[in-house]
Amino acid sequence: MMASPLKLLLLAAVLLAACASSAHAGEEEVHEVKTAGVEAPEAEPPAPEEHDTAGHESDSDEDSHEDDHDDDHSWSYDGEAGPEKWSHLGYSQCSGQRQSPINVVTNRVIRRHFKPIVFENFNQIPEEMNMTNNFHSAKATLDWERTPKISSGGLPGEYRVINFHFHWGRMDYRGSEHTIDGESYPLEMHIVSQNTKYDELSEALQHPDGLAVMGIMFEVSRANNRAMKRLEPALRRIVKGGASVSVDEPPRLQDLMPWNTNDFYRYDGSLTTPNCNEVVTWTIFLETVKITQKQLELFRALKKNPAPIGRNYRPPQARYGRSVYLSQPEEEEVETIGFAGKTAAVRSGAPALTAGPLAALLTSPLAMRLLF
Numbered sequence: 001m002m003a004s005p006l007k008l009l010l011l012a013a014v015l016l017a018a019c020a021s022s023a024h025a026g027e028e029e030v031h032e033v034k035t036a037g038v039e040a041p042e043a044e045p046p047a048p049e050e051h052d053t054a055g056h057e058s059d060s061d062e063d064s065h066e067d068d069h070d071d072d073h074s075w076s077y078d079g080e081a082g083p084e085k086w087s088h089l090g091y092s093q094c095s096g097q098r099q100s101p102i103n104v105v106t107n108r109v110i111r112r113h114f115k116p117i118v119f120e121n122f123n124q125i126p127e128e129m130n131m132t133n134n135f136h137s138a139k140a141t142l143d144w145e146r147t148p149k150i151s152s153g154g155l156p157g158e159y160r161v162i163n164f165h166f167h168w169g170r171m172d173y174r175g176s177e178h179t180i181d182g183e184s185y186p187l188e189m190h191i192v193s194q195n196t197k198y199d200e201l202s203e204a205l206q207h208p209d210g211l212a213v214m215g216i217m218f219e220v221s222r223a224n225n226r227a228m229k230r231l232e233p234a235l236r237r238i239v240k241g242g243a244s245v246s247v248d249e250p251p252r253l254q255d256l257m258p259w260n261t262n263d264f265y266r267y268d269g270s271l272t273t274p275n276c277n278e279v280v281t282w283t284i285f286l287e288t289v290k291i292t293q294k295q296l297e298l299f300r301a302l303k304k305n306p307a308p309i310g311r312n313y314r315p316p317q318a319r320y321g322r323s324v325y326l327s328q329p330e331e332e333e334v335e336t337i338g339f340a341g342k343t344a345a346v347r348s349g350a351p352a353l354t355a356g357p358l359a360a361l362l363t364s365p366l367a368m369r370l371l372f
């Protein structure tokens, strides 16, 4: 069939856009800016979880942000010890009014102009990384020459990274803990950081500013995610609950993160696993990271002896009037701010922020269907 003039025009524009952003071609394939919904105030989301008063119907589970409970078998993600029962199992904080995750309702967020998050040492390769199946999740613990830290960005302090881990589901349409207008993602990564003013995690867990967690949403793609590929061998070796292995070639933290860290949601919440401590300043990035179906299946294959972990997301919790902020830089600021671990040239290549409606159209699923 002959290509229509419209298709040819779109194809030419796409090729131009691809050339323009070739400065970071190596990684562009694994990142995508998600803006849909943010500018659509009329779109009332289905928000099945937006029950501010009913709250607490949970059907989720989660891994532990908290080292103390890594091998705790007293709670799970379904059945008698499922999320809706956690507060009855002795984890009283799980029924509090500052719980996580939440469903972000984009037409109710408050626009707030936070300074960019400052990332330190996110571009170094860890000296050592261990990946553990802790019966609830796949969790990476790391040793660094210089510990990665985050600050500014509206965070109530400086925070050092202590681990990262993942949440997933059995099917692609569920898996993330946070949802955006009721929409789930197949995988959510949490990078957990501890306020540097507290020496011990146990101390940080007692204070409302104790932890900061960055949530990163993944989308399935055929594009190869090279950073995630470095985790593949370790994931294959921790199928059994309790297994822990060293990652031979650990990725840099920044390579597991989205390009655009300037656009994020922010709210005060909790750990999403018992003890559900209400000590977390949450940052949820709008831009997603890509993962292949094959890589996603490696998470789904993890077991808690003998059954698969299956799913390890806690459902969204009631907001109880908490504010959720959306921080986005002004257009003219995009060129001068950004990921401290990346170069200015890369930063200025953030195409979806600077290229406007045409680029948004060209990278939309509709355009892709038209073209191919």
Ligand SMILES: [Zn+2]
Binding pocket: 062, 063, 064, 065, 165, 166, 167, 190, 272
């Ligand atoms: Zn988590």
